[in-house]
Amino acid sequence: MRIERELMRGAGPIAVLTLLSAREMYGYELVETLAARTEGVLAMGQSTLYPLLYNLEAKGMIEASWHEADNGRERKYYRLTGKGKKRLKADTEQWNRLAGAMQSLGVLSTPLLAAGAQA
C-alpha cells in the first residue's frame, strides 16, 4: 500500500532522518531499506528520494560525502548532522503526539508501526 502524497511529504523526511540516525547510508540503500523496513508502505521512487535528500542537505540536516565502497565503486553517503538530530528529535515527538491523538480518536486501533506492518 502506498501512502498518499501529502502524507508522504510529511513522513518522508523523518523516515530518512531516522534511518540515517543509525549510520550513514547511500541513495540506493536508503530506497531499499525504506521499502524493506516498512514493507513497501514508505517505498518511494528515486525521483522522490533524491530531491528529498537534496532538500535535507540544503537545510543542513544531513551532509554528503563521496567514499569508495567495498566493491571499488564511488558512492555518495549521507549522514545526520547535529541540526538533523535536533530536528529528528522534535519531529519524533510531534509524530508520537499525533499518533496518540489519532489513537484517542479511534483512528489508530494499534500503534502506528504495527498498523503499517499489518498493511
Place this chain on the structure above:
Amino acid sequence: MNRPDDAPQPPSEPSLAHLAATTPARDWTRGKLTGSLDWKRVIARADLPEPLAELVTEVVGRSRLWRSERVDLAGELCAHFADGLQAGTETQPGSDSRAAVEQLVHNFGDPKKASVLIRRAKKRGRHWTYRAFVHAAQGLGAILIAGFFLYAVLAWRFYAGEPTIARNFAAEYNETINSIPESDRAYDLYIEASIALEPPPESLLKAWPNIAPEHPAYQDATAYLERSARALSLIHEAAARPRLGATLSNATDPRITEMLRERHPQHTEQSQEPEENPAMVTIVLPQLGQMRAMYRLLEFDAHTAARHRQSEQVVQDITTMLGLAEHAAEGPALISSLVGLAISTGAIWTTSQIIHEYPDLFTDEQLRELAHRHAAFMDGVPRVDLSGERWFFEDAVQRVYTDDGHGNGYITAEGLRHLLSLQNPAADLAEQFGPQPLAPLSTALIANRADMTAKYDQLMTTIERNAELPMWEYDSHDRPNTEVNLLSADPILRTRYFPIVMLMPAFESALQTAEKVVQHRDGLLVGIALELYRREHGTYPDTLDALVPVFLPAVPPDRFTGTPLNYALVDSEPRLWSVGADRNDDGGVIPASNRADVHRWVPKDQARLNEQSDPDRYDGDWLLWPILYEPITGEDEE
C-alpha cells in the same frame, strides 16, 4: 559487468577543445586539463545499459544545474543504478538483465518531474550569497517590469492629457474696466502724454531728475521741461481722473510700439495681435515704465517750481504724483502695486525735501492740503494688492493641468512646456528635466492639481495674513516666505511644487515695501505738523505730544517697534526717527556708511548679528525728518 547488447560504446577520448571547455578554472591554474566538468563523460564512464544511461542523461540534462552540480548528480545517479543492477544480479542470479533494467527505470519514476524537483532542491543548497544575488536580480527585474508599466501609464497620461482652459481671467478683469465711464479713465491720456513726452536728452541721463542748477547740463533740463509742457499738462489731466482704466492684454498697446519704433530705430518689435484669452503671466504693462518717466518729470518740475516760489505748481505736481501712484497701482499684478508705492515714496520725499528746503514756501492751507493728500493715498492704508496673484496662479494651473471637473487633474506635456516657456521662452523639456523620455515622470513627481492648489492656497493665506501685519508684529509670526523658501531648498519639494516655486514672487520684500511707505508717510505728516506748529508758536515743540490733536490726530508708531516715533530737538531743529532694523535707539544718528541698511526688516536675532558684524552699515536709526534735498551738481560725476 554484463552489458546488454545495446549498451553505449565505451567513451572515446575527448578532443582537446572539449577538455579545455570542461576543465574548471582551478585545474587550469594548475596547468591540468582534467575535463572534470564533463558530466556526460561521467555517465559514459559508468558503463550503464543504454536505457539507464539515457535516463540519467535526461534527468541531469533537464536539471539545468551548474556543471559541477551536474557532475555530482550524474555520479550519484550512475552509482545508484549500478547498485540497483548489482543488487538485481545478486538477488536473482540468471534473471533477464533487460527486465532488471526496465524495473530500475520504472522504479525511478518520472524523469521530468525528478529533474524539476532535483533542480529546485539543489538550488536551495547553493551558497547564500548566490541566492541573495538571485533574489536581488528577481526583485530588480520585478521592479523594472513594474516600472515599465508605470512609465507607460505616466507617458500616456502625460502626452495624451490636455489642459482645459475654462476661465478667461483677462476678459473678466477687462469687463470691470470697460464698465468704468470713458471720462473717468485716464489710460488714453497717459498714452497721449507718453507720445508727447520725449525721452530726456543724453546729457541729463546721469543726473535726471535730481539735477542741481550748478550742474553744467541744468539748462538742458529746463529746456527739456519747457519742451515737455504739453506732456506735463496731459499728465496732470490724466492723474486727476478717478481710475487708470487700463485693460489687460498680452500685446503692447500699438500706440506705444509705434512710438518706441519712431524714437528708437533699433526697436524692431512688431505690434502683435492680442490673444482672446491670454495667459495672465504674459500680460504686458508698458504703462508702468511710462509712468515712472512721468514721475521723474513731475519731480523736476516740482523742485523747479519751488525754486521759483511757485507753491501752487508744487502742490499740483505732488497731487499729480499721488494720482499717478494710485493709477500705477491699479491692476492685478504685484508689480503694479510696487510701482505705485515707489512713485508715492518719491512724492513723499519730494514734499519733505521742498518743505525743508523752502520752509515758508507753502501757505498753511497748502501744507494742510498736502498732508491730507498724502494721508489719503490708497485710502490711508498703503498696501500691496495680492488679489491678482491668485488669478495669475489659477490661470497658470488651468493651462498646465487637466481638469477632472472636481478640482483635480494632472500635469501635461503641453502644460509643462507652457510653464517652462514662462521661465525661459527658449527652454524645452529636455533642458529642464533631462532627456525627453524622462519628462513623463514629471506627472508622478509634480503634485496633482488638487494638491498644488491646496498648497498654494495655504501659502497665500499665510502671506495675506502677513500683509495685514505692521512690521513690529513680524517677529511673532512666521515669515511670509519661510515655507516657500523651504520648498525651494528641498529638492523633492522643489520638484513637487515646481509651479509654486517658479511663480510665487518674493512677497516678504513686497510686504515690507508697503510698511516702509507708511513709515515715510507718517514721517512727512509729523514733519508738516511740526512746521505748522512752528508757524503758530515760533518754535518747534519739545515733544510730539504737543502736536496732538491740533496738528496731528495721534503720534504715529515706529513701524519697527510699535511705540511712538522718536523725536528730539538738535540745535533747535527737529529730528524725527525710527529706531530702524536694529531696534536700538541711537538718538537719531544714522549709520556711518553710505550703504546704510536700516529700513530692511530682518528678524531680531539677525539684526543683532548684522549690527555686530557691520556696525557702519547697520548700527543707526532711520531718519524720517528732515529729508535733505541733495541734487547732483555734476562735480562728482567724473
